């Protein structure tokens with residue numbers, strides 16, 4: 001079965017709930033103008049926690065062709081974890097996707113593969129889909145160790161997940177040197193690692209699981225670069241940062257199939 005493309009906008013720590021309303025409405029109008037109905041591509045917005053309820057109400061009330069995502073989750077179920085948000089709390093807000101292990105969380109908040117794997121498990125158990133982020137920094141890329149480094153993260157974060165669970169999740173390959181730098185990996189660079197990730201899933205599990213898991217590329221994706229990236233055989237979508245804060249730009253990325261490759 002063909003994999004449904006998934007274009008997700010990670011807003012990071014930008015936009016309060018009032019600003020979120022403006023962006024989501026503009027995005028929905030722009031998509032409606034272009035007859036986008038959300039069937040061909042999963043279009044996901046991933047706002048900060050404090051915006052989730054507002055954005056959920058908008059999507060639901062106006063039947064927007066958008067799905068909701070969250071940027072992080074606790075690896076615990078409930079209890080004395082001040083400041084944390086549980087998977088059940090997110091599921092109750094009709095959150096469908098949860099980003100786990102973004103490189104910014106690995107770098108600034110010390111998240112390890114073990115913690116990220118535990119978070120992914122909680123997301124799945126709560127009926128949502130994790131977007132597990134992996135990817136190398138510039139030093140590793142310069143040493144030519146980007147494939148082995150990224151595959152070690154894949155093995156570390158998937159540990160303990162069943163084939164069925166892995167078949168349903170999303171893995172985002174985001175080379176750290178391409179995030180927010182304007183430096184996009186070439187389509188060939190992105191394909192090299194995304195293809196290796198799919199092969200790794202095949203060898204850890206089986207062919208059917210590898211054919212089913214969706215793999216995104218992330219790092220300075222813009223409307224001008226998305227079509228070529230999406231033309232790669234092992235890339236099923238994009239995790240978009242900066243460009244997801246602009247309605248027109250993000251709407252164009254969501255409709256990558258209309259752009260010349």
Ligand SMILES: O=C(CO)COP(=O)(O)O
Nearest residue numbers: 010179180219220241242
């Ligand atoms: O980190 C990213 C998405 O999660 C990518 O961010 P940019 O698109 O701003 O480079």
